[in-house]
Amino acid sequence: MGGDKGEGVKRLQFGIKTTLILISPFLVGWIALFIGAYNINPLMVLKIIISEIWPYSGNPAIEEKAIIFDIRLPRVILAGLVGVALSGSGVTLQGIFRNPLVDPFILGISAGAALGCALSVGFFPSLPIQLMAFLFGLFAVILAYTIARTQGEISRLPLVLSGVIISAFFAAMVSIVKFLVDPHKLQSIVFWLMGSFSLADWHFVRIAGIGIIIGILPIFFMRWRLNVISMGEDEAKSLGVNVKRERIIFIGASSLAVSIAVSVSGIIGWVGLMVPHLIRMMTGPDHKSLVPLSMAGGAAFMIFADTIARNLTNFDIPVGIITAITGAPFFVYIMKKGGRESWGR
């Protein structure tokens, strides 16, 4: 037996890892603020931020202040919020569908949001993109849920299947829009679908902040119940969990967070799949710690990926491309190596 010492060391390691993951978004965010086309001294960044919260004598440079507060900070915060939403709902859906390969887009949210965006850009320019993406994303989830429901009680397989059906259908509709729309508009639809934070401003931060926090709060507080629900419907019921009701809350909350995220940043794949896996491999599958750590990890990863997207070349590469490029090899790697640790099979 390992004895108390082994347990103590384990607990310490867990504590260190947890702390690192929780502060990572702030660390990465700070780095993201001083790296860019116009490099700012890292200490200057801290000075500027502190002087804003707690004004003191010796006002820093106006120019740098403007770059940080008008351009970089909203973008970093937005990326962080979207990371929280994608990764937080990814870990939630993996838990309730008892399937580590599910991501927030499996229920048709992305396809629905994409159609909303395409329609708004292509045919109804008077309707805001965010609103349309959000409405259609939510509509897709409700549709997927209703289709699954026609087969009596909702179980996870019909729900995933109907998500796939809805996604395919909405994707076809997007293709129709793309085909019919005028080529100039086509370009902005395609760009938006690739996912990017290049349009970030404080207005987006406010929309995303409110929507994502409303979606993520119930998930945060109910997170421990994901352990019980992931054991299977009958078992969770016999343990005293009202599975039907709680699943609706979880799905509704994650759909809200994800559609809002999609509405401000387009479609950014892989984050909701990759980050929860990585965190599960590092700190274990208990949702009590896994959910908050995935949210923090998601924020850090998203800010990091966006900083790369911003600085890799002279233009702003859509961050969705960066996440997909890192995501695919990452997945091959964990399938070969850490898969067993992560999902126990």
Next chain:
Amino acid sequence: MLEVKGLHFRHPSTEEEIIKGIEFKVDTGEITTLLGPNGSGKTTVFKCITGLWKSQKGEILFKNKNISNLSCEKRAKMLAIVPQEHEPPFPYSVLDVVLMGRASRVSIFSSPSREDYSRAEEAVETVGIAHLKERAYTKISGGERQLVLIARALAQEAPILLLDEPTTHLDFRNQILVLNKVRELARQKGLTVLMTLHDPNLAMLFSDKAVIINNGLLVSNGAPQTVITEDNLKKVYGIDVVIINWNGTNVICPRIDDSNP
């Protein structure tokens, strides 16, 4: 005392009754075993008692109160179920799995309290698997997993314990180990225990009462020596057996006859 009264069940979409009026009682501090061949309706009766399936007629009473229409939260405080061991999708630690037994006592927007943790630790100690508590549930043996599920049921602090074929996937040693533990707990904690088993020998060894079901009807009900008889086993399973009494224990032995297969 748990009481099943005039239980009738058919699947909602079908006409045919699977359970045609079954009655029996399970006494406190005792183990009652439900026996019957595949398709006899024993699993159905079990599911009706656990509340997963709703019976059309009949009552499930505990201390003379009908418990068949409770909310799942209240039901979980009344009866704890030990399912057949299985692998969950994520490698939770043993303690995390046992802690799930507290779900009915943890309110929806919170996580388990210090009290819940200490109850889970207690349950782990009682079942004698404290050395496994930090191990991944997916990486221990089937017998150990069954013990973990029993610990989880204890953490639930329900007066009734239901076990669904607890020995099915276990080797010989673990079958005895698990059933011994169940008997010890029933006596120690005064639990009302009902389980389903396939092996009449195990039923004979470990139960205080036995109930045999066939074709949705009750065949026999009472002390194992009077229920598990050559006649009843022939009637229900359709095979010839001899029951040998050895030092006061009845042993059931199938009669193997080469000339008459």
